[in-house]
Amino acid sequence: MSAQQSTTTAPGIGQRLRRWLPDRVDRRVLTAAWISLVLEIAIVGTGGAVRLTGSGLGCEWPLCTPDSLFPTAEQSYHSVIEFGNRALSFFVGLAAVALIVLVSRLRRERRDLWVMSWIVFAGVLVQAVVGGVLVIFDLHPNLVSFHYIVSLILVGVSAAIVGRATQPAGRREAAVPRWLAVTTHITSLVLVLTVLVGVLTTGAGPHSGDPEVTLRNGFDATLLEHVHSWPAYALFALTIVLVIGAWRAGPGAAGLLRWATVLLAVELVQIGVGLYQARNDLPPLAVGIHMVLAAIAVATMTAAVLQLKKPAAVDAGDRAAAR
Numbered sequence: 001m002s003a004q005q006s007t008t009t010a011p012g013i014g015q016r017l018r019r020w021l022p023d024r025v026d027r028r029v030l031t032a033a034w035i036s037l038v039l040e041i042a043i044v045g046t047g048g049a050v051r052l053t054g055s056g057l058g059c060e061w062p063l064c065t066p067d068s069l070f071p072t073a074e075q076s077y078h079s080v081i082e083f084g085n086r087a088l089s090f091f092v093g094l095a096a097v098a099l100i101v102l103v104s105r106l107r108r109e110r111r112d113l114w115v116m117s118w119i120v121f122a123g124v125l126v127q128a129v130v131g132g133v134l135v136i137f138d139l140h141p142n143l144v145s146f147h148y149i150v151s152l153i154l155v156g157v158s159a160a161i162v163g164r165a166t167q168p169a170g171r172r173e174a175a176v177p178r179w180l181a182v183t184t185h186i187t188s189l190v191l192v193l194t195v196l197v198g199v200l201t202t203g204a205g206p207h208s209g210d211p212e213v214t215l216r217n218g219f220d221a222t223l224l225e226h227v228h229s230w231p232a233y234a235l236f237a238l239t240i241v242l243v244i245g246a247w248r249a250g251p252g253a254a255g256l257l258r259w260a261t262v263l264l265a266v267e268l269v270q271i272g273v274g275l276y277q278a279r280n281d282l283p284p285l286a287v288g289i290h291m292v293l294a295a296i297a298v299a300t301m302t303a304a305v306l307q308l309k310k311p312a313a314v315d316a317g318d319r320a321a322a323r
Contacts, residue, residue: 021105025113025165029102033165036095036120037158041295043092044151046085048291051144052284056209058082061135089128096121099161110169116161123154139209141217145199148291152195152298159299163306171312176253180245181308184256187238191301194231195294201228202291205282225278236271239264242304255307263300266293 022029050056058078063069071079100117107114130147137143174181204221208214243264246257270293277286 018105022102023105025106025110029099029106029113030162030165032095032099032102033158033162036092036099037155037162037299039088039092039095040120040151040155040158041292041299043085043088044148044155044295045288045292046081046088047148047151048288050082050085051139051209052207052288053081054078054209054211055081056139056144056213057135059086059135061132086131089124089131093121093124093128096124110164112164112169113161116157116164119157120154120161123150123157126150127154138215139213141203141208141215144209145203145217148199148202149196152295155295156298156302159302160306163303167306168311172309173312174308175310176246176249176256176308180242180249180253180256183238183241183245184260184305184308187235187242188301188305190231190235190238191297194228194235195298197224197228197231198290198294200224202287205287207282207284207287229274232267232271232274236264236267239267252310253307256304259300259304259307263297263304266297266300269293270297 050058055078058064058075058080059071059082060066064071064079064083065075071083096117100114100121103110103113103117127147127150130143130150134140134143134147176184200217200219201221201224203217204219204224205216206221208216239260242260243257246253246260249256270290273286273290273293277283277290280286
């Protein structure tokens with residue numbers, strides 16, 4: 001074969017890339033999904049650090065100063081903290097793009113992963129815009145609350161990607177008794193309610209994100225602390241019911257039992273942190289831990305919900321059709 005023929009038949013960059021991309025969910029997809037989830041939880045922590053250290057206005061937008069993308073020597077540590085959160089958001093977006101690329105060849109067989117990957121990427125773009133608007137509007141508490149809620153939604157979607165990536169494609173059927181599935185969904189709704197009341201409580205509290213910002217959402221923070229505890233304790237009770245119910249349901253509910261137990265452990269720690277911060281005038285570190293634990297609880301609850309169904313059994317007719 002001549003050199004010219006060899007050059008003509010050699011695959012192009014696009015063809016080589018396509019051949020490299022996974023044609024099934026493999027370790028590369030799982031690793032990218034886990035990295036995306038970890039980064040989504042991590043940015044909740046760094047975002048909390050920005051707010052709790054009073055660094056929310058440490059940088060301007062879109063640059064850190066009118067002349068520099070990065071913090072300058074004349075600025076305080078607040079600018080470094082704020083810029084660090086912005087820098088992490090870049091890697092969150094990069095992880096989302098990487099996941100989209102890795103599942104692109106699977107977009108027909110695993111449309112669930114394809115769609116959710118795009119949702120995460122779109123959410124990252126929304127968060128970037130909201131972050132800029134926050135600075136422009138001097139950390140308005142309602143915008144800060146929205147920023148945090150979107151972060152938790154992205155944590156939930158990222159957890160769903162990880163969970164679905166570990167499960168095969170195809171039809172699914174119930175894996176647990178109906179009453180247990182209903183109880184799981186009720187528990188997830190109570191978790192959402194707990195988070196929303198918690199967000200309102202934080203928006204009424206002393207941590208505005210900057211010493212110069214005094215605007216809060218107008219609610220009584222002390223009252224909301226008590227109101228926040230009501231759905232939190234209901235969530236804890238329901239999770240105990242889930243653990244006992246999944247244990248009694250047998251092997252089919254083993255996945256639900258595992259994740260419900262993890263959720264129960266997270267809630268125990270969360271309750272302890274919540275009591276500590278309420279009785280010690282909301283120390284910033286405790287509030288930050290509370291925020292991150294809420295994100296972990298959302299991810300764990302998502303994993304639990306995904307255990308309610310299992311791959312449907314393939315009958316003889318299906319096997320014959322597949323042939």
